[in-house]
Amino acid sequence: MFDNLLQTAIVVNLLAATVRIATPLLFGALGEVITERAGVMNLGLEGSMLMAAFVGFLVAERTGSVLLAVLMASLAAALVNLLLGVLAISLDADQTVTGLAINLLSSGLTLFWFRAAYTQYNTAGTPLIEVMGDLEIPFLSTLPVVGEVLFSHKILTYLAFLLVPLVSFLMYRTHIGLQIRSLGEDPRAADMAGIPVHRLRYLAVLAGGLIVGLGGAFVSVGSVERFFPDMTAGRGWLAFVIVIAGNWKPTRILVVTLVFSLLGAIQLQAQGIGVQVPYQVLLGLPYLVAILAMIIGRARSVAPECLGVPYTRE
Amino acid sequence: MSQRWRLKLEKRDRVSRGLQSFALLIASGVAVMITAALIAATGTNVAAGFGALWSGAFGSWRTLLASLTKSTPLILTGLATVVAFRARVWNIGQEGQLYAGAILSYWAYRAFQGQPPAVLIIIVIAAALLGGAACGLIAGAVKVAFGVDEIITTIMLNYLIGYLLSWLLSNPWRDPNSYYQHSPAVSDAAQLPILVEGSRLHLGFLVAIVAALALYVLVKMTPLGFEIRAFGLNSTASQFQGTDVRSLTLLVMLISGAVAGLAGGSELFGIHHRLKADISLGYGYTGIIIAMVASLNPVAVLPAAILFGGLINGSLKLQTVNQVPAALVYVIQAVVLLSLLTARAITSYRIRRVQSV
Numbered sequence: 296m297f298d299n300l301l302q303t304a305i306v307v308n309l310l311a312a313t314v315r316i317a318t319p320l321l322f323g324a325l326g327e328v329i330t331e332r333a334g335v336m337n338l339g340l341e342g343s344m345l346m347a348a349f350v351g352f353l354v355a356e357r358t359g360s361v362l363l364a365v366l367m368a369s370l371a372a373a374l375v376n377l378l379l380g381v382l383a384i385s386l387d388a389d390q391t392v393t394g395l396a397i398n399l400l401s402s403g404l405t406l407f408w409f410r411a412a413y414t415q416y417n418t419a420g421t422p423l424i425e426v427m428g429d430l431e432i433p434f435l436s437t438l439p440v441v442g443e444v445l446f447s448h449k450i451l452t453y454l455a456f457l458l459v460p461l462v463s464f465l466m467y468r469t470h471i472g473l474q475i476r477s478l479g480e481d482p483r484a485a486d487m488a489g490i491p492v493h494r495l496r497y498l499a500v501l502a503g504g505l506i507v508g509l510g511g512a513f514v515s516v517g518s519v520e521r522f523f524p525d526m527t528a529g530r531g532w533l534a535f536v537i538v539i540a541g542n543w544k545p546t547r548i549l550v551v552t553l554v555f556s557l558l559g560a561i562q563l564q565a566q567g568i569g570v571q572v573p574y575q576v577l578l579g580l581p582y583l584v585a586i587l588a589m590i591i592g593r594a595r596s597v598a599p600e601c602l603g604v605p606y607t608r609e
Numbered sequence: 610m611s612q613r614w615r616l617k618l619e620k621r622d623r624v625s626r627g628l629q630s631f632a633l634l635i636a637s638g639v640a641v642m643i644t645a646a647l648i649a650a651t652g653t654n655v656a657a658g659f660g661a662l663w664s665g666a667f668g669s670w671r672t673l674l675a676s677l678t679k680s681t682p683l684i685l686t687g688l689a690t691v692v693a694f695r696a697r698v699w700n701i702g703q704e705g706q707l708y709a710g711a712i713l714s715y716w717a718y719r720a721f722q723g724q725p726p727a728v729l730i731i732i733v734i735a736a737a738l739l740g741g742a743a744c745g746l747i748a749g750a751v752k753v754a755f756g757v758d759e760i761i762t763t764i765m766l767n768y769l770i771g772y773l774l775s776w777l778l779s780n781p782w783r784d785p786n787s788y789y790q791h792s793p794a795v796s797d798a799a800q801l802p803i804l805v806e807g808s809r810l811h812l813g814f815l816v817a818i819v820a821a822l823a824l825y826v827l828v829k830m831t832p833l834g835f836e837i838r839a840f841g842l843n844s845t846a847s848q849f850q851g852t853d854v855r856s857l858t859l860l861v862m863l864i865s866g867a868v869a870g871l872a873g874g875s876e877l878f879g880i881h882h883r884l885k886a887d888i889s890l891g892y893g894y895t896g897i898i899i900a901m902v903a904s905l906n907p908v909a910v911l912p913a914a915i916l917f918g919g920l921i922n923g924s925l926k927l928q929t930v931n932q933v934p935a936a937l938v939y940v941i942q943a944v945v946l947l948s949l950l951t952a953r954a955i956t957s958y959r960i961r962r963v964q965s966v
Contacts, residue, residue, distance in 0.1 A: 338760070386954035391699050391760060392901065396946040399894055403939025410934035411651050529768050536761055573780065579772035582765040589757040607620070
């Protein structure tokens with residue numbers, strides 16, 4: 296009897312952690328998919344997310360307002376994306392190197408700013424922020440098992456999952472979604488059809504940035520009281536992989552995200568489950584699976600035809 | 610009849626050397642201005658800040674030698690990038706390959722530590738090359754066999770190698786007599802000889818220069834180098850000419866990885882004398898920036914790397930003297946790259962007056 300209870304508790308914890316870990320990955324992947332569908336490859340995803348995480352921390356620490364922190368984080372990522380957009384859309388710069396540059400800029404700037412803003416503190420004593428509280432859904436959160444797994448999370452988590460059908464609807468059921476997708480497939484034809492290619496690409500890059508920024512906010516304000524240098528720790532890169540393995544489709548992206556999140560949750564709960572391997576193996580597992588996912592997913596995925604190709608009128 | 614004219618922006622067919630240098634100049638100017646703004650933002654006098662930056666980088670014979678020492682791994686990671694990017698193979702896993710080189714060379718040290726110094730040093734250097742090459746080859750093989758983008762694989766490998774190193778240092782190779790997670794120090798016999806008395810400039814610097822010259826010859830003067838350049842310029846055309854894309858990709862990743870691995874071995878046996886988790890402070894990524902600044906020319910990597918090595922030391926001085934965070938150097942690096950990309954993009958256009966119809 297006691298054993299059963301314990302096992303149920305472990306499973307509940309595992310699944311609840313999966314949902315929690317999925318949050319920033321979903322924001323990242325959904326933001327990226329909008330950008331990529333428009334034909335712009337944002338390899339600077341990790342950087343956008345990191346900048347958002349830092350700005351979120353900074354605003355929360357200075358103002359004490361979690362809401363303001365999340366908004367500013369979202370805007371910060373949009374701003375980083377805008378920089379990428381100027382280079383990739385207007386200046387036809389190589390999107391691989393540009394994305395990389397964006398990552399390096401965010402990594403450096405957040406570290407510099409963090410150290411400059413908190414020079415008076417030693418590493419251990421940096422100020423703490425108030426973490427976003429849980430929003431327990433009335434009634435639903437009291438249900439056994441599902442209540443704890445699905446309905447006792449931060450508001451950002453609900454939003455991330457809600458965005459899956461929303462982005463899907465936007466992309467496949469609206470006129471603007473169709474226009475955005477046409478930019479990734481054949482910008483020349485889109486241009487001839489009177490679609491403002493550059494303007495709409497900017498819109499997609501900005502909208503994607505706003506969403507990615509929410510993921511960054513979740514990593515800092517949504518999860519811990521401190522900021523750590525490079526605290527997004529590869530989540531942006533995983534989200535980038537998820538988009539490819541998810542075949543640029545929101546619903547498949549959700550499935551792939553949950554697989555990665557489950558791996559992350561197993562790592563967190565390893566002791567409880569009784570997994571006896573070095574923790575580094577579990578920490579590295581998602582990155583190994585990412586390579587495998589690319590190997591398997593690549594064959595079945597079809598990238599937007601003109602992804603990463605700048606468009607100039609003849 | 611009135612003629613109507615308008616201005617038209619159009620892409621240049623080719624960008625001249627002079628214009629490329631102009632782009633670099635503009636980019637440097639922008640980077641200097643942003644650096645000034647960041648120094649000012651911390652409440653430090655800008656002139657004093659630049660003074661500290663300069664004196665920490667190249668202000669004296671001693672600091673010059675220190676900057677050359679610092680540039681050693683950067684030359685190698687820069688070269689690793691040049692080889693790959695020339696062929697438009699996007700190896701951005703230099704950081705992981707550097708650590709793979711360090712790990713394998715430390716393993717070789719443990720296996721062969723009884724050997725005489727000269728033999729031992731050759732063995733560890735060969736192992737460093739091998740470790741990096743193997744790591745690069747994995748990404749190359751995954752690309753060739755499954756068509757997976759090397760960008761993703763190399764980045765994922767960076768994380769994986771990082772965790773492998775963390776495990777090695779937490780358990781099997783950990784120095785039992787230390788609070789810190791690093792390996793025991795290597796014996797004197799395995800330490801790379803110092804080139805200049807009283808400095809830390811070691812054999813690795815010479816090796817890096819030789820590597821630069823060797824890669825210059827490889828890229829510019831050999832049939833393989835021609836194939837690499839041709840493939841980078843126009844992959845479709847070189848396939849028609851019979852270039853075996855798969856073996857070329859593998860070979861490029863192998864060479865690129867090997868050179869990055871060398872950086873790891875050189876830092877381990879030249880500077881730290883033990884395996885640690887912070888052998889590289891992002892040198893792999895800095896190498897990418899250096900390669901771009903050097904316009905993917907192996908010899909131009911040398912001055913670029915020395916400049917960036919100086920910047921690292923200069924920013925450390927700036928931190929000690931003026932309390933400006935040394936992380937400034939990472940921002941400068943990224944700003945240089947971004948403004949260079951912008952300047953190059955802008956100079957690739959020209960404005961022409963055309964007749965309207």
